[in-house]
Amino acid sequence: MRIDIVTIFPTFFDALDISLLGRAREDGILEVGVHDLRDFTHDRHRTVDDKPYGGGAGMVMKPEPWGEALDAILGEQVPDDGADREGGPIVIFPSPAGEVFTQAMARELSAADHLVFGCGRYEGIDHRVFDYAGSRASVRLVSLGDYVLNGGEVAVMAMIEAIGRLIPGVIGNPESLVEESHEDGLLEYPSYTKPASWRGLDVPPVLMGGNHGAIATWRRDAQIERTKSVRPDLLPPAQSP
Numbered sequence: 547m548r549i550d551i552v553t554i555f556p557t558f559f560d561a562l563d564i565s566l567l568g569r570a571r572e573d574g575i576l577e578v579g580v581h582d583l584r585d586f587t588h589d590r591h592r593t594v595d596d597k598p599y600g601g602g603a604g605m606v607m608k609p610e611p612w613g614e615a616l617d618a619i620l621g622e623q624v625p626d627d628g629a630d631r632e633g634g635p636i637v638i639f640p641s642p643a644g645e646v647f648t649q650a651m652a653r654e655l656s657a658a659d660h661l662v663f664g665c666g667r668y669e670g671i672d673h674r675v676f677d678y679a680g681s682r683a684s685v686r687l688v689s690l691g692d693y694v695l696n697g698g699e700v701a702v703m704a705m706i707e708a709i710g711r712l713i714p715g716v717i718g719n720p721e722s723l724v725e726e727s728h729e730d731g732l733l734e735y736p737s738y739t740k741p742a743s744w745r746g747l748d749v750p751p752v753l754m755g756g757n758h759g760a761i762a763t764w765r766r767d768a769q770i771e772r773t774k775s776v777r778p779d780l781l782p783p784a785q786s787p
């Protein structure tokens with residue numbers, strides 16, 4: 547997979563050099579390009595923002611540098627004539643006004659060949675940039691959750707980590723991806739390791755008994771209990787409290 551990121555804080559993404567995603571880059575599974583939006587400006591101050599039309603507090607990101615950045619990244623890959631974009635690049639703009647990012651979306655996006663992330667700052671990006679990007683590629687506005695961050699960088703890091711770990715070959719043991727929170731609609735069961743007793747707290751005996759059926763039943767019950775108490779909204783209607 548190829549990932550391009552446009553940001554005014556390129557060093558924010560240095561963290562993609564480390565851990566599993568860093569190794570995936572070394573192994574050639576993941577190719578990442580980080581682009582400084584200011585490199586697509588032409589004035590002495592490398593200006594990327596201006597006052598909002600209609601007034602109001604804060605500044606809005608200007609469309610021109612975004613247009614040039616998208617042109618440079620998308621190049622000739624997609625005709626700008628509205629042709630079929632199936633399998634083409636997907637441009638993702640993090641936004642608190644977007645659809646909420648989920649594990650299902652991460653899985654869907656992990657099958658893409660090319661993702662482009664555009665990190666907003668200030669009061670956000672001139673809306674015409676989304677329309678223009680939509681004439682060149684598939685575009686999605688995606689929210690990390692119902693709260694407001696200062697910029698898109700944290701949201702993009704979270705999305706890249708969630709998407710990247712689902713790309714085949716990034717995680718050594720793909721089985722570890724299956725039994726996780728949100729994969730089957732429930733939260734994961736609690737996990738334990740040695741020692742069996744620690745500071746007066748014991749591991750549930752069923753997990754140490756070697757009875758795989760009993761362990762599976764305990765884990766399923768624990769998943770349902772945990773989901774009921776923390777995230778009842780995730781339960782199918784039959785299991786809702």
Ligand SMILES: C[S@@+](CC[C@H](N)C(=O)[O-])C[C@H]1O[C@@H](n2cnc3c(N)ncnc32)[C@H](O)[C@@H]1O
Pocket residue numbers: 639640641642643664665666667668669670671688689690691692693694695696697698699701
């Ligand atoms: C201060 S926010 C702008 C918020 C915008 N004025 C609004 O009310 O929708 C600046 C940037 O942070 C990012 N951002 C903020 N909250 C986010 C969230 N919940 N999910 C994804 N991105 C977010 C977006 O890139 C956004 O353009």
